[in-house]
Amino acid sequence: MAHVLGYDATLELVSAAIDEAGDGGPAIAAAVHALKQQMPAYTWVGVYLLDGNELVLGPFVGKPSPHARIPLGRGICGAAATEKTTIIVDDVNADSRYLACSIETRSEIVVPIMLGTEVLGEIDIDSDRLAAFGQDDKTLLESIAQRLAPHLKAADRTEPM
Ligand code: SME
Numbered sequence: 001m002a003h004v005l006g007y008d009a010t011l012e013l014v015s016a017a018i019d020e021a022g023d024g025g026p027a028i029a030a031a032v033h034a035l036k037q038q039m040p041a042y043t044w045v046g047v048y049l050l051d052g053n054e055l056v057l058g059p060f061v062g063k064p065s066p067h068a069r070i071p072l073g074r075g076i077c078g079a080a081a082t083e084k085t086t087i088i089v090d091d092v093n094a095d096s097r098y099l100a101c102s103i104e105t106r107s108e109i110v111v112p113i114m115l116g117t118e119v120l121g122e123i124d125i126d127s128d129r130l131a132a133f134g135q136d137d138k139t140l141l142e143s144i145a146q147r148l149a150p151h152l153k154a155a156d157r158t159e160p161m
Contacts (some may be wrong), residue, residue: 005138006078010038012121013064014144026155029059031148036061037126044126050119055080055081058121066099080110088136090131098157101126109133112143113149121154 005013014034018021021030028047036045046060048070055070055077076097080087089108092098098108105126113121123141127133 005038007136011037011140013038017145018144018147025059025123027125027151027154029058031044031144032059032061035144038127039153041127041129041132043105043128044124046083047113047126047148048124049121050081055122062126063102067099067101070099075108075122076077076108077122080112080122082110084112084117084119086111086115086142088133088138090133092126104128106130109137109141111138111145113152114159115149115153120149134139 002082014031017030017034018027021027032045032047036042038133042061044062044065046062046065048055049058053055053072055072057068067075067077070077070080074094076087076089077099078090087110089095089098090109092100092105092108106127107127107130109125112119113123123145125133125141
């Protein structure tokens with residue numbers, strides 16, 4: 001799908017933004033902003049942080065979400081964290097797990113952020129296009145999730161974002 005740079009260049013750019021931002025929350029916010037800027041199909045980009053049995057919304061770019069806290073058993077977000085795997089939904093209106101954030105949203109990808117086998121949080125992205133996310137997006141976002149994992153640990157040790 002059309003975007004400003006190729007996927008490899010986007011990964012480099014987002015990784016550089018993470019490295020420049022420092023530790024913890026600022027690194028997460030930098031990644032979210034850089035991704036939103038580079039990828040026009042990414043309408044809403046955010047990171048949820050796992051807090052006990054709930055996912056808590058951290059840095060995001062896009063419309064405010066009514067889902068600031070999502071129990072692990074709910075939504076596509078809860079499913080991705082529980083199953084410890086990336087979930088791509090081509091048509092959110094056809095998925096009974098979907099928790100709506102905006103009525104324009106048509107597709108979604110949720111990528112767990114893990115250290116080893118431990119889930120620390122996840123990257124959640126919505127698009128206003130049907131089936132906006134493919135294998136290239138999954139690969140890109142899983143690489144970014146790996147780079148973000150140490151920063152979620154750091155964010156844990158400091159103040160809430
Ligand atoms: N759609 C998500 C909820 C989060 S909002 O999209 C920001 C879900 O179904 O879990």
